[in-house]
Amino acid sequence: MNTKFLTQFFFLEVAALSQAVESGLGQLREMGILAQTTEAEARRILQENGGNVQAAVNRILGMDL
Numbered sequence: 001m002n003t004k005f006l007t008q009f010f011f012l013e014v015a016a017l018s019q020a021v022e023s024g025l026g027q028l029r030e031m032g033i034l035a036q037t038t039e040a041e042a043r044r045i046l047q048e049n050g051g052n053v054q055a056a057v058n059r060i061l062g063m064d065l
Contacts (some may be wrong), residue, residue, distance in 0.1 A: 020051025027053050030059075036060050 024046040028034050034042055037060050049055040057063075 005037065017047065017051060021046045024051050024056060026051045031057070033057055033060055 005041075021043055025034075025039065025042060026056065028042055028046075037045075042060065045056045046053070046058050049059070
């Protein structure tokens with residue numbers, strides 16, 4: 001694989017994660033979950049979970065056993 005391809009792939013992955021996190025924040029807001037934490041903390045949790053909203057909800061609500 002060449003460097004240009006890897007660079008493009010990296011940026012596409014970062015853009016996809018960013019979009020998933022923003023979408024997830026909207027979903028958490030709609031569900032009222034952001035009342036349980038800060039937006040910055042919710043964003044961090046979503047990033048750590050690849051934008052997975054259910055995993056973020058479980059973590060925010062302390063259900064990630």
